[in-house]
Amino acid sequence: MALVKKGSRRIVVDGVTYRWRVRHKPTYCQGNGWTPLAFAVEDATTPGTTLVVRADRPHPGNWFALPTQPVLPADVAQAIRTALAQGWMPLASGSPFRLELSSGSTTGTNTALARGLSA
Numbered sequence: 552m553a554l555v556k557k558g559s560r561r562i563v564v565d566g567v568t569y570r571w572r573v574r575h576k577p578t579y580c581q582g583n584g585w586t587p588l589a590f591a592v593e594d595a596t597t598p599g600t601t602l603v604v605r606a607d608r609p610h611p612g613n614w615f616a617l618p619t620q621p622v623l624p625a626d627v628a629q630a631i632r633t634a635l636a637q638g639w640m641p642l643a644s645g646s647p648f649r650l651e652l653s654s655g656s657t658t659g660t661n662t663a664l665a666r667g668l669s670a
Contacts, residue, residue, distance in 0.1 A: 554593045554601060561595060562624055564631045568595040569641070571627050577610035584609050584617045592631055594641040601647045602639055604630045 559572040571592040580586040588610040592602040606626070609617040630650055635641075639648040 553598050554591050560624075562627055562631075564628045567641075569593065569627075569631060570595045573622055574610075575612075577612040577614075581610040582612065582614045584613050584615055588619070588622065590622055590627070591647075592627065592634075592641075597642055599642045600640060600645045602631065602634050602641065602650060603647045604634075604650045604652060607652045 554570055554572055556570070558575060559570040562569050562571055569592050571590055573588065573590040574581075577588075578586070581588065586605075588606040588608055590604050590606065592604065593599070604627075606622065609619045611619050611621060613619065630652065634648060634650045637650070639650075
């Protein structure tokens with residue numbers, strides 16, 4: 552799964568350049584506040600396995616004005632470092648690596664999670 556270049560942002564983490572993107576419009580589940588915000592990250596030079604990060608906050612475009620915060624580059628950098636420590640290999644091909652960020656804990660998995668993870 553390749554990340555759409557339009558709307559993506561570049562970030563350099565530990566000397567490696569990545570691209571990341573938050574879905575502009577929330578999914579139906581994100582709009583209702585049922586699932587949290589998610590964003591995707593991939594290597595900028597050689598796209599391989601995409602990192603899909605499920606954040607610990609509602610999507611900013613939710614339909615019920617739930618309190619939220621934007622995703623900052625520092626959040627993305629921390630998620631990248633956490634995923635790399637948990638085994639994400641951005642240059643390898645394969646299914647997306649999923650990282651769950653919940654209040655205070657992080658869990659990485661390479662298996663499909665519940666619905667609403669589209670970034």
